[in-house]
Amino acid sequence: MGYNARMSLQYDLHSHSQASDGTLTATGLIQRACGAGVDVLALTDHDSVDGLAEARVAADDLPLQLIAGVEISVTWNNQTIHILGLNLDPDNPDLRTGLTSLQTFRDWRAEEIGRRLDKAGIEGAYAGARRLASGRIVSRTHFAHFLVEQGRARTVRDVFKKFLVRNKPGYVPGEWAPLDQAVGWIRGAGGVAVVAHPARYGLTGSKLRRLLDDFKSCGGTAIEVVSGSHTADDVHRMAGIARSLDLKASRGSDYHGPENPWIELGRLAILPDGCVPVWDDWQLPNSTH
Numbered sequence: 001m002g003y004n005a006r007m008s009l010q011y012d013l014h015s016h017s018q019a020s021d022g023t024l025t026a027t028g029l030i031q032r033a034c035g036a037g038v039d040v041l042a043l044t045d046h047d048s049v050d051g052l053a054e055a056r057v058a059a060d061d062l063p064l065q066l067i068a069g070v071e072i073s074v075t076w077n078n079q080t081i082h083i084l085g086l087n088l089d090p091d092n093p094d095l096r097t098g099l100t101s102l103q104t105f106r107d108w109r110a111e112e113i114g115r116r117l118d119k120a121g122i123e124g125a126y127a128g129a130r131r132l133a134s135g136r137i138v139s140r141t142h143f144a145h146f147l148v149e150q151g152r153a154r155t156v157r158d159v160f161k162k163f164l165v166r167n168k169p170g171y172v173p174g175e176w177a178p179l180d181q182a183v184g185w186i187r188g189a190g191g192v193a194v195v196a197h198p199a200r201y202g203l204t205g206s207k208l209r210r211l212l213d214d215f216k217s218c219g220g221t222a223i224e225v226v227s228g229s230h231t232a233d234d235v236h237r238m239a240g241i242a243r244s245l246d247l248k249a250s251r252g253s254d255y256h257g258p259e260n261p262w263i264e265l266g267r268l269a270i271l272p273d274g275c276v277p278v279w280d281d282w283q284l285p286n287s288t289h
C-alpha cells in the first residue's frame with residue numbers, strides 16, 4: 001500500500017467474538033481484522049468483556065492496536081438501544097458488576113425464550129442455543145442459529161422475523177440497563193460512550209433527537225456514523241445529526257463472523273467530512289502517527 005493510503009489508520013470500533021454472538025474466537029477475529037488491513041480494532045462483545053484477554057494476547061504479535069470495548073444492552077423509553085463503551089478498563093469493578101447483572105438477566109431470558117418456543121411446538125431450543133454459545137452470553141443469535149439448524153427457517157434473519165421479535169412466539173420483553181447507568185459504568189471505567197448503529201432503531205427524527213439529548217446529558221460522547229448496518233443515506237443523515245448535536249463520530253463494522261457475507265472487515269466507508277472522530281484525542285501506544 002502506498003504512503004498516502006497509510007496516512008490515515010483504518011479504524012473499526014465495533015466487532016464481536018465467541019464471547020458473545022460472534023462466530024470467530026477472539027484470536028481468529030484479531031487475525032482476520034489484521035489481514036483485512038484494519039489498524040485499530042475494538043472488540044465490543046454484548047454485555048461481556050470476556051474476550052478481551054485473549055484478544056490482547058493475539059494483538060500483541062500483530063501490527064494491530066486493540067481497543068478494549070463492550071456493547072451494553074440498554075432499555076430507553078421501552079426500546080432496546082445498544083451503547084458501545086470504547087477504550088475502557090475491562091477490570092473496573094463497577095463495570096464488571098453491571099455486566100454481571102445483565103448476564104443474569106440474559107440467563108433468565110434465554111430460559112424463558114426456550115419455554116415460550118417450547119409452547120409454540122419447538123422443543124430443545126434452550127439447550128440448543130446453550131450448545132451453540134461458546135461463552136457466557138446466550139444471545140437471540142444462538143437461538144436463531146439453532147432454529148436454522150432445525151430447519152424452522154432458512155436464514156437467521158428469517159428466524160428473527162418469524163420467532164424472536166416483538167409479537168412473535170419466542171419474544172421475551174424485559175428491562176436491560178438504564179441509559180444513565182450504562183453510560184456511568186463506561187465513563188467510570190475510563191471509556192467513552194457511543195450510541196451503536198443509531199439508524200437501526202426505527203426511531204423518528206424527533207425520538208432519535210430525544211434519545212441523543214438524554215444520552216448527552218448523562219455523559220455520552222459519540223454516535224456511530226459509519227456502521228456495517230447503515231446505508232449510505234443513513235451515514236449522511238447521522239453525520240448531519242452528529243454535527244448539529246456536537247457529538248463525535250465513530251466507525252464500526254459490527255462484524256459477527258464470515259457467515260455474514262454482507263459485512264466484511266476492512267471495507268467500511270470513511271467518516272464524512274466535518275465529523276469529529278471519536279478517536280481524535282486517543283493516545284495509541286503503537287501508533288506511528
Ligand code: AMP
Pocket residue numbers: 021046073138139140141156157160161256
Ligand atoms: P440479543 O442481544 O440476545 O437480544 O440479540 C441481539 C443480536 O441479535 C444483535 O446484536 C444482532 O447480532 C442479532 N440480530 C438482531 N436482529 C436481527 C435480525 N433481524 N437479523 C439477524 N440478526 C439480528
Ligand code: MN
Pocket residue numbers: 016021046141256
Ligand atoms: Mn450481535
Ligand code: MN
Pocket residue numbers: 071082196197
Ligand atoms: Mn448492536
Ligand code: MN
Pocket residue numbers: 014015016071196254
Ligand atoms: Mn454489535
